[in-house]
Amino acid sequence: MTTNVNRQITLASRPVDYPVESDFNLVEAPIPEPQEGEVLVQAIWLSLDPYMRGRMRDVRSYATPVELDQVMVGGVAGRVIRSRTPALAEGDIVEGPLGWQEYAISDESRLRMVDQGLGPLSTALGVLGMPGMTAYFGFLHVGQPRPGDTVVISAASGAVGQVVGQISKIMGCRTVGIAGSQEKIDYIVNELGFDAGINYKTENLESALMAACPLGVDVYFDNVGGVVSDAVYEQLNVFSRIAVCGQISQYNAEEPEPGPRNLALLVRRQARAEGFLVGQFSNRFEEGRQRIAGWMKDGRIKYKEDVTVGLENAPRAFIGLMQGQNFGKLLIKVSEQ
Amino acid sequence: MTTNVNRQITLASRPVDYPVESDFNLVEAPIPEPQEGEVLVQAIWLSLDPYMRGRMRDVRSYATPVELDQVMVGGVAGRVIRSRTPALAEGDIVEGPLGWQEYAISDESRLRMVDQGLGPLSTALGVLGMPGMTAYFGFLHVGQPRPGDTVVISAASGAVGQVVGQISKIMGCRTVGIAGSQEKIDYIVNELGFDAGINYKTENLESALMAACPLGVDVYFDNVGGVVSDAVYEQLNVFSRIAVCGQISQYNAEEPEPGPRNLALLVRRQARAEGFLVGQFSNRFEEGRQRIAGWMKDGRIKYKEDVTVGLENAPRAFIGLMQGQNFGKLLIKVSEQ
Numbered sequence: 001m002t003t004n005v006n007r008q009i010t011l012a013s014r015p016v017d018y019p020v021e022s023d024f025n026l027v028e029a030p031i032p033e034p035q036e037g038e039v040l041v042q043a044i045w046l047s048l049d050p051y052m053r054g055r056m057r058d059v060r061s062y063a064t065p066v067e068l069d070q071v072m073v074g075g076v077a078g079r080v081i082r083s084r085t086p087a088l089a090e091g092d093i094v095e096g097p098l099g100w101q102e103y104a105i106s107d108e109s110r111l112r113m114v115d116q117g118l119g120p121l122s123t124a125l126g127v128l129g130m131p132g133m134t135a136y137f138g139f140l141h142v143g144q145p146r147p148g149d150t151v152v153i154s155a156a157s158g159a160v161g162q163v164v165g166q167i168s169k170i171m172g173c174r175t176v177g178i179a180g181s182q183e184k185i186d187y188i189v190n191e192l193g194f195d196a197g198i199n200y201k202t203e204n205l206e207s208a209l210m211a212a213c214p215l216g217v218d219v220y221f222d223n224v225g226g227v228v229s230d231a232v233y234e235q236l237n238v239f240s241r242i243a244v245c246g247q248i249s250q251y252n253a254e255e256p257e258p259g260p261r262n263l264a265l266l267v268r269r270q271a272r273a274e275g276f277l278v279g280q281f282s283n284r285f286e287e288g289r290q291r292i293a294g295w296m297k298d299g300r301i302k303y304k305e306d307v308t309v310g311l312e313n314a315p316r317a318f319i320g321l322m323q324g325q326n327f328g329k330l331l332i333k334v335s336e337q
Numbered sequence: 338m339t340t341n342v343n344r345q346i347t348l349a350s351r352p353v354d355y356p357v358e359s360d361f362n363l364v365e366a367p368i369p370e371p372q373e374g375e376v377l378v379q380a381i382w383l384s385l386d387p388y389m390r391g392r393m394r395d396v397r398s399y400a401t402p403v404e405l406d407q408v409m410v411g412g413v414a415g416r417v418i419r420s421r422t423p424a425l426a427e428g429d430i431v432e433g434p435l436g437w438q439e440y441a442i443s444d445e446s447r448l449r450m451v452d453q454g455l456g457p458l459s460t461a462l463g464v465l466g467m468p469g470m471t472a473y474f475g476f477l478h479v480g481q482p483r484p485g486d487t488v489v490i491s492a493a494s495g496a497v498g499q500v501v502g503q504i505s506k507i508m509g510c511r512t513v514g515i516a517g518s519q520e521k522i523d524y525i526v527n528e529l530g531f532d533a534g535i536n537y538k539t540e541n542l543e544s545a546l547m548a549a550c551p552l553g554v555d556v557y558f559d560n561v562g563g564v565v566s567d568a569v570y571e572q573l574n575v576f577s578r579i580a581v582c583g584q585i586s587q588y589n590a591e592e593p594e595p596g597p598r599n600l601a602l603l604v605r606r607q608a609r610a611e612g613f614l615v616g617q618f619s620n621r622f623e624e625g626r627q628r629i630a631g632w633m634k635d636g637r638i639k640y641k642e643d644v645t646v647g648l649e650n651a652p653r654a655f656i657g658l659m660q661g662q663n664f665g666k667l668l669i670k671v672s673e674q
Contacts, residue, residue, distance in 0.1 A: 256597035266612030275603030
């Protein structure tokens with residue numbers, strides 16, 4: 001600590017459609033002092049994730065919105081630099097929802113110790129963190145894949161999609177990813193072993209899906225919604241499962257985009273669309289983390305990170321995430337480990 | 338049999354939007370002769386059901402469409418009047434998919450003997466037939482209600498909805514029905530014991546649902562889709578279940594009606610929308626039939642039928658069904674029992 005300044009990114013205004021840089025403020029505050037029972041954490045990595053767009057909106061949802069001039073919410077991995085609780089010591093490496101800022105106060109209940117033996121610290125926010133758990137539990141418990149199933153994943157090279165696809169391959173499913181650039185398609189097919197990839201920006205979705213899924217779709221792990229999902233729904237098999245993880249195509253619109261009402265399709269295919277939040281599986285995260293870490297050690301799960309250096313660049317990186325410009329798990333490197 | 342004429346209703350043309358009478362033909366054919374292994378059945382009751390609209394459409398679905406000039410499909414309860422199989426005798430009362438006609442040939446595999454001790458013959462096509470099974474299994478197995486849940490049912494006075502609501506009351510759920518006339522609302526509340534009814538044609542759905550469901554909606558048994566469902570979705574609780582049984586509001590449109598994409602709502606509420614067809618439970622129908630029959634004997638399940646006399650009136654009655662003009666289970670009385 002060579003300074004007593006805590007740089008923070010706050011919500012300046014609620015975005016209309018896509019967020020812009022002026023929706024965020026970079027502010028400076030004094031580094032806070034932990035009270036009894038609290039620690040001061042210096043952020044090393046900040047995770048940027050699509051759910052944050054929802055928190056910028058002033059509507060009832062599963063979580064409280066960020067207030068104007070409040071620090072943006074976000075997961076952080078960092079180091080305890082002052083401790084006033086016996087539960088944590090200076091130097092401990094922890095992960096928790098500490099927000100878009102360089103320093104944060106927390107009590108121990110919101111922090112978990114990171115087992116650095118499992119992987120580099122950044123993975124505590126990615127493949128071994130919330131996105132990895134979302135992939136593991138959402139795919140296995142909500143999607144309920146069986147070996148031989150055809151699995152389609154939207155936003156397939158993203159933080160969640162890349163893990164879903166690799167678990168799908170591990171368990172013997174035909175695995176098809178949808179993404180928005182040739183580079184992403186090459187990555188999921190050539191590096192991650194997906195059976196096929198579809199570039200939704202350049203290909204005809206209907207014919208590409210029919211070619212990639214000759215036996216139809218048994219599990220659709222949906223991160224995006226919108227017209228991509230419309231096309232996948234048409235290929236659903238009887239008794240198929242849709243794990244509705246995210247709908248990023250809809251997050252930057254003021255009103256839900258109108259689309260064909262496809263619930264009649266659910267009836268005809270006897271299909272199930274189930275939304276979930278990863279928190280419903282929180283008492284089982286250790287299982288997911290250990291399994292994924294094991295697959296990483298075996299070389300069966302790889303991961304790709306998209307790193308931007310400097311907290312001040314978080315708004316621009318987040319705006320890019322909303323537009324699909326990231327390639328892999330988006331992270332801000334806030335300080336050196 | 339005082340005649341050798343078999344009157345039949347065939348599909349004359351595929352409807353554009355709502356069916357009209359000219360989409361049907363009333364034709365006369367000779368009464369057919371059963372071959373070895375077959376029986377001749379005289380229809381007593383013909384069931385008219387919303388699913389038939391889908392069969393008039395020339396698109397891939399869960400069942401083969403009716404061809405032009407083919408007899409319309411439909412469930413029939415009738416009497417065996419000639420038998421060339423030892424499995425059935427003349428005079429036996431049977432139920433099966435014999436179509437919109439006065440006489441039909443069938444082998445025994447498509448027919449079931451009706452246990453007339455369970456209720457009047459017409460109930461073999463209603464509360465103790467396909468609609469009753471749809472209600473019993475769709476509500477209990479797909480909707481997965483728990484005592485104390487708030488249950489909302491669209492098309493609540495219809496063949497399926499009226500049974501769902503009464504099972505919902507039996508198991509201790511707060512039960513709210515949506516229907517399209519004051520007469521229907523009075524019936525479900527005053528006769529069937531629903532806790533509340535909402536007339537979607539005259540009431541503001543949002544405020545009526547909020548008033549009727551102060552604790553939100555745990556199970557939505559959906560027969561209609563469209564704007565009614567949009568309003569119910571807004572009131573869904575976390576971990577709620579939507580049993581998607583039908584989408585009658587969409588059946589008479591050439592293209593799926595555009596509506597707000599509400600899959601993001603499924604994520605936020607961690608809700609599950611599952612389509613089903615009653616056939617998936619066919620190996621358990623006897624359970625459902627016996628339970629409903631027991632509740633009928635106890636006076637805990639009542640039923641309302643809407644009877645039109647004469648096969649020639651089936652097209653007009655079916656057109657009315659598409660427009661919500663029926664009140665209760667729609668049946669055609671084809672001949673006297």
